[in-house]
Amino acid sequence: MAPVVTGVTPNQGSSAGGTMISVTGTGFANASAVRLGGATALGLTVLSDTHITAVTPPGAGTVNVTVTGSGGTSTQNVPFTYTTAPAPVVLSLIPDQGPTAGGTTATLTGTGFTGATLVSFGPISAAFTVVSATQITVTIPPRATTGPVLVTVTTPGGVSYPVGYAYQPAAPATPPVLVEVTPDQGPLAGGTTVTLTGTGFTGATAVRFDATPAPAFTVMSNTVITATTPPGSGTVTVTVTTPAGTSGPGPLTSFTYLAAPTVTTLTPSQGPTFGGNPVTVAGSDFTYATDVRFGGIPAPFTIVSDTFLVATAPPGTGTVTVTVASAGGTSGAGPLYTYE
Structure with a gap:
């Protein structure tokens, strides 16, 4: 009796071929070929009497998927559509490990994710959201056993090369x-x-x-x-x-x-163009100061207190603003320093 084909997943892929497809039906135990139109698929693997995997050959348009066995060739109309869209590329999966219970939200980055129809962790499909052509968020599905699985993204352009995800044993329920x-x-x-x-x-x-x-x-x-x-x-x-x-x-x-530092007074407020003279800077929030500048030029400095520091004026010309910066921000407009 000829095989019967009931479905193919995914039902579309790159015209360059290379899409891993899963064919379902009956009578597959002695299958010898899977064909897409007149072209023979590669890598035929008979998983059971009802399940075959294969890799699509190059092609174009919409073709019929058939399975040939000892009893003949299937006659059902099960289409596969070749597209010209590029196959997706997965560059990273973060995090790349987690508990067998699943439920963790992970991020896939790569290219060609627009129109994604499937994200698979081994044979298990996962819930996902296409954020952009380069990013997918996915909820890690549960798995009965620990160990690595291959993660792929399927789009109209085909199936990505896989990246790995490792299911870990359940961790003891201890706080972070x-x-x-x-x-x-x-x-x-x-x-x-x-x-x-x-x-x-x-x-x-x-x-x-x-x-x-x-x-x-x-x-x-x-x-x-x-x-x-x-x-x-x-x-x-x-x-x-x-x-x-x-x-x-x-x-x-x-x-x-x-808080961002503030500068209120400079003593003295003027000095020689060759610099080198000490200037006492008064203001507030100086304790964590990381930078002092005279008109954009860095100046060595010593913090005396939260309200005072002493800076050594760098060489310069004209009238410039003196600023003090910390992780809280940079002081705004304040008193000016004049080079003479």
């Missing part, structure tokens, strides 16, 4: 541990991108700065999270929350909000 926040200072308005390092971050549901949630964060791996600071003030404790609990405080897990 946050070790360090880098950088640990930023402006009051927030918006600083910080990197959190530690352990147990997979499945993180929140990053908080004291009680204020970060407006955005990305779990890069079980040990790294990037987050955006919310607006705030003072020194706050950063925490990571997962279904297993919330991280505790540590010596390097705080973040300090800084």
Whole structure:
């Protein structure tokens, strides 16, 4: 009896061939060929009497998929459409490992994702959203066993070369541990991108700065999270929350909000063009100053207190603005310094 073909997945792919297809039906046990139109598919693998995989040959237009076995060739009309769109390319999957329970949101980056119809983790399809032609967000599907699987993206242009994802044994239900926040200072308005390092971050549901949630964060791996600071003030404790609990405080897990320095007076307010003379700068929020400039030229300086620092004037000409900068920002317009 001739084989019966009931479906082909995916049902479209690149005209250059190379698309891995899954053919379903009955009577496949002794299959000897899969053809798309008159062209024979490559890499025929009979998985069972009802399931065959094969790789499409080059082609064009819409063709019929047939299976030939010892009893003849299938006669059902099961179309496959060749397209001229380029096949998708997957460059990275972040994170690339996680628990067998799945549920983690991961990001695929690459090219040619427009019109994606399928994201597969081995034989398991995953829920996904096409963010752009170069990015897909995907929810990792659960899997019964641990170990690596191949992840592919299918579009009208074909199927991407696979990247790997490793299913890990379920971790003990212990809270995450946050070790360090880098950088640990930023402006009051927030918006600083910080990197959190530690352990147990997979499945993180929140990053908080004291009680204020970060407006955005990305779990890069079980040990790294990037987050955006919310607006705030003072020194706050950063925490990571997962279904297993919330991280505790540590010596390097705080973040300090800084106001931008202000400059109010310069003493003296003038000096020689060859520079080298000390200038006392008065103002506020100098404790964490990282840079002093005379008209854009860096000047050596010593912090005396939060309201005073002493800078050595660099060479210059004319009348210039003196600015002080820290992680909180740069001072605005203030008193001027004149080179004589």
